[in-house]
Amino acid sequence: MRKLRNSLYITNPLAYLTLDGETVVIKDENNKITGRIPLHNLEDIVSFGYRGMSPALMRACTKKGIIVTFLSNSGRFLARVQGEFKGNVFLREKQYKSFQDKEYQIEIARNCILGKLYNSRTVLDRMRRDHKGAVDDNKLAGASEKIKVCIQKANRAENPVELRAAESEAARVYFSVFDEMILNRKDFSFHGRSRRPPMDEVNAMLSFVYTLLASMYTGGLETAGLDPYIGCFHVERSGRPSLALDLMEELRPVLADRFVLSLINKRVIKKSDFTVEEDGAVLLNEDGRKKILMEWQNKKKEVITHPFLKEKVEWGLVPLIQSKLLASHIRGDLDTYPPFFWK
Template sequence: MKQLLNTLFVTSEDIYLSLDGENVVASREKQAAARYPLHTLSGIISFAYPGASPALMGACAQRGVSLAFCTPRGRFLARVCGESNGNVLLRRTQYRTADDPAQSCRMARSMIFGKLYNARWSVERTRRDHGLRIDGARLEQASARIKALLPLVAEETSLDALRGLEGTGATAYFSVLDEMILGEKPVFSFPGRSRRPPLDPVNAMLSFSYSLLAHDCAAALESVGLDAYVGFLHRDRPGRSSLALDLMEELRPCMADRFVLTLINNRIVKRADFTYRENGAVLLSASARRSVLKHWQERKRESLTHPYLGEQLSWGMVPYIQALLLARTLREDLDAYPPFLWK
């Protein structure tokens, strides 16, 4: 259990929440493990199956404390709402912001700044750790091109121009991704991004990892009361969780791409883990998907220091913290959305 931004995160799978007077009681096997004054909390997100007592759910609904339930793996299940749902004000603000191109750009440029910053840091990390095994000059040039885009992104006021800058940065980044792959070649070569369908093992793993990350981001947004389907950079499209795609932009390089690089460079995945179709599509086998999911969950349990909060937390908590920060920005508790800047 951890309290961040006045939100209680219940990460132990066997915790049951109840109400005792003015306190939230976290119990394990009917023994109180911790107590938190309810009036100090703005939200509770539980990743435990035992759930919460009706008394606590009622108290949260009456006092405007958001209470959301997710599976231990992070899939959103439900959120408790009372007679009047305070989230309606947050969502109305989200919709008004999404309808205003200038305000949408203000939110989106922070996310794209984070994406390019983290992409550059990923390149720099490879230069630092594997300088003798790579073409350092190519990576240095790509890093410099991405760095030059950062001040332009920070000042951009047009969504279309912002998308252009993001595309330029992505091109520079993906142009050296093959250099960052140290595993078996040519099985794990990266000629360029391909999707629907992926045409090589690296793209198959990237697409699968992006799907996992998008799922986690959508669950995080729903848990704080935001509409995962109304985005700022990605516009409305039926069936597409556009805000989840926005939120995951800054997390792609550090959570998904580095995860794929680790699986390949540590030789956790092999050629036999992929199915090659007659139409050129390359897909992960069923057993390989289970293995990747296992390592994804292990990766999410690893700890880091959040660059904005300065607090120790797990990687799996990062989308939820960023969703909270986004909600607070929309409520104008923060002047601007602070993207996740990997260090």
Template sequence: MRKLLNTLHVMTQGAYLHRDGETVSVKVGQEQKLRVPVHTLEGLVCWGNVMCSPFVLSLCCEHGVGVSLLTEQGRFLARVQGAVSGNVLLRRQQFRLCDAGDAALPTVRAIVTAKVANSRTVVLRAARETNDADRASLLRAAAARLQWTGLDAAKAQTIDAARGYEGLAGQEYFSVFNEMLGGDRASFHFNGRSRRPPLDRTNALLSFVYALLRHDIESALETVGLDPAVGFLHTDRPGRPSLALDMMEELRAPLADRLVLTLINRRQVQPSGFAVQDGNATLLEESTRKQVITAWQQRKQEEMEHPFLRERIPLGLVPYTQALLLARYIRGGLDGYPAFLWR
């Protein structure tokens, strides 16, 4: 198991990153703000108008540090990665499995079933935490429906059928997401999932944290030698990291959604930390983005017992652990892919 390293997020607009020996140096104007040894980094994320010298990109590529370029609000633009060091035989087997029709069905079933189960766990936890009996009743009823959907997904006869159950579970889950919200419910009311752009504060938070999770998953998949663009549940599309999106489905509820719920319910983010533009497009202010990233990095340090390995690991290593298990399954070392089930 590798050591949990750090992801450097550079969000100050106008910042310039350059190489200083074996370190990444961050300047704003003529003032040096930070120097980070490259060997302590897992990833580098540049938000908005942040410039990187060719030499710092070369340094990161030499040391296997992926560089992601995002808009100021977290929409993915591009990723810079060094030479692929993964086993070519592993990738070839990944491609064969994805091209073999329903041969990938067991993997898709595992991913969808884990997504439904993890969503149900989040809903049940919210039902236990609320003091409102009516909201608790609605949440428990939704959890019961999710349970039946998960059982159906586990028996899906085709990949398309499994995709259908995944869609049904997502609709059911987000239909009661508003009931899981506490704190300032008027300011963080949730009317359904919206993206590009998000149309309320809760959706803005969800989209932002999903961008953080996607970065970590893509990095994990590339680290173990898998191709993030070739997935099982999500179909291939130019520019789409289908395999990363597959893994996001099982990790989204326990890692990302729970963080968003915590930030809102504990009033750690304030309504004033968002900007509403024309058409109700809602964006995070810079102070809120920094606050959310700090909470995300802290959450990654929390430990839990991995349900398959039976070892205690930081939450931040869950994407890497799942990528290792998926690679081992594709190589033939496991009978099936043990998707992540949160307790």
């Protein structure tokens, strides 16, 4: 298994990146050097700014397979820069052909959603077990049982409409008790999912981390030789990595949501790490982004046992592993795509 390397996150919107030999040089708005990172240590570069980087550094990144992603200050995707794709053209041809088969599409989509719903129950049940007395056991147990019914519905779904209905119902139930899993009620609360824009601190964190996770899956699919823009569950749209969004559904609850809850419950994040815009949108400020990105980098390095492979891997490699498992299924080496069922 490939070794997990570091991600370089640039949170200062006025920072500019240049190349010095084989090293990334980070300069502030006054052209003062604030950091130097060897290229060989990097998996990717994510920049939350608008000054960008030198053409020489872009060229070096594309040659070394380092993907560069540009996001807005709020974490909204802007663009990706990567080098020549060197994957298997025959695999992509088979992907395109297979994904035109509606039964094949629904099979993969169903497995992704089953993974998401199963993992949603795992999050609820672990909170009941680990924080007995601090959470409303009846509420979480009731939600877990309702999602169990949704799993049965998703398993029987024969078309996208039925599958979306089961997923939507489960998401409504899951987020209806999300506030119960917040132990730091003094500073944070959750009253429903809001996306564009996020209207509270919890939603701001969820959207931010989901963006990071989607970027990991996009890179994982490209590395595995697949086209991340041709999906099975999410509607295809120009510039939207639909397949990455499909596969990341499995990790939303157990990686992204649990990560956000842990930041809140361990009081890593504070109210002062957010700003409120004139339209009511709540966004992470630079300090908040730095805290999350530092913790996210540490989270990616945590070692787990992959439920299908039964091997020790880092969380940060799971998107690549799942992408390769899907590629194996498309090639015909696996009978079905095995979703990530967190134990």
